[in-house]
Amino acid sequence: MSVIRRFTPDERGGFRWEAVDRLRYKEEGSAPFKDVTRQVLFAQPDHASELRYFEVAPGGHSTLERHRHTHAVLILRGHGTVTIGDATHPVAERDLVTIDPLVWHQFQAAPGSALGFLCLVAKERDRPELPPGDGAPPSAAADD
Amino acid sequence: MSVIRRFTPDERGGFRWEAVDRLRYKEEGSAPFKDVTRQVLFAQPDHASELRYFEVAPGGHSTLERHRHTHAVLILRGHGTVTIGDATHPVAERDLVTIDPLVWHQFQAAPGSALGFLCLVAKERDRPELPPGDGAPPSAAADD
16 A cells, blocks of 8 residues: 655654554574664565664664675664774765675664664574674684 | 765766766657766666766756656756656756656656666666657556
8 A cells, every 4th residue: 555654753763653563673692783673664565675773772782693695774763883894884874885795793872862773684594693692793704 | 886975966966976977868869858967976887787877967857758667766866847648747956756657757857956867777677768749658557
């Protein structure tokens, strides 16, 4: 059905939309992360890809992980950093982040700012891999 | 290659990104439109879909058209209106617009504001169809 779903931020400025559920980022305990939510903005039956929105609360972070599919991210809210392989870079609203297959990566919100980003992914994709042990990426990371 | 492409608006506030070409919306004369540009933000080899950014200058409009693929749009800049079938609706930053297959549609920037929007599309998609004659959609539009 053709529809306009209005942008309706919550009382704390969190990005929300009409008729879009705010979901857990992942199951608690399934992987290390802190203060992240997930919203599926578009998942059309005739599209092979989805557009999802993740929001990391101030000071929070996504899981350090890697996967075979390319990451295609547009920062939609706030600022923070992204770790790609061995390097950490600042990111701000509307920056585009491309992460190659099998490169370890993690998004971190700044201490005083949420970090929200769009992520374009194929509906059928491989599951992320987590680093072994203490959460540090293996030294022989695929992006070396 | 993993890369961060910074958001670098032009001197007039037009949305631009590092290493992203600003292209013609369509070939001049191929279809009626006014003051629209196109930028391909993501077109990864392993993705079946692309994320594109269209910007309509104040007072401009996209082509009135329809196609078999679903339109999935997120307004990224400014405000204006979207015509879907027989109805015209206001749209503003971050609103989500879904347009069903074969529904006539057109985006219009407000007289005093650019209208920029992300569009998620399959790389392989049907070509848009234009209305016959004077540019008004046939009265028996597919969304009736």
